[in-house]
Amino acid sequence: MLSTKSKSTHAELDHILNFVDGSKGLRAKINESGRVQIRQDLDGKLFSFNSTDVSEVLHRADSEGKPFIQVNFKNSTKVLLTETLVGFKPCETLGLDMARIPKVVTTPDLVSVFEAIEESLGADGGADQETEILKKVYLAIVTGGEKVGFDLEVERQWLNRLLASKLRASA
DSSP: OHHHHHHHHHHHHHHHHHHHHHSSSEEEEEOTTSEEEEEETTTOOEEEEEGGGEEEEEEEEOTTSOEEEEEEETTSOEEEEOSSOEEEOOOOOTTOOGGGSOSSBOTHHHHHHHHHHHHHHHSOSSOHHHHHHHHHHHHHHHHHHHHHTBOOHHHHHHHHHHHHHHHHHHO
């Protein structure tokens, strides 16, 4: 029984590594302990996971017919691997209407949301509510990314520094 599960884990991992090898913007490394790191060329972000945590790999195609794979993990999280990015679900956030943001996000989305926060902080009057919503969107993406295996501590610090500098500027 154990060897069957081990073989299935290896088969799932092979599907992932073969997809990444054939992609245009993802690179994979695996260490001796079975920890896999997938690097996105676009922003250099690393997504990592233990190969033993994979429960299922599904081959899919998007609305334009482009292939991607869905990797389901034993902890009920999942990611989508495309040609260039790792997509994941933003974290449910209190006070944020999840229907208003995409079901799947990527780490480059953080830059767009961060820039929108900067703009809203620079706007005169009436932008406080917009800023609060954008902060929640940003944190939903960061937390969702961390939950699936991205190290986004730097991005978490971006927001803290931005908000601290805004407070100092308004004091």
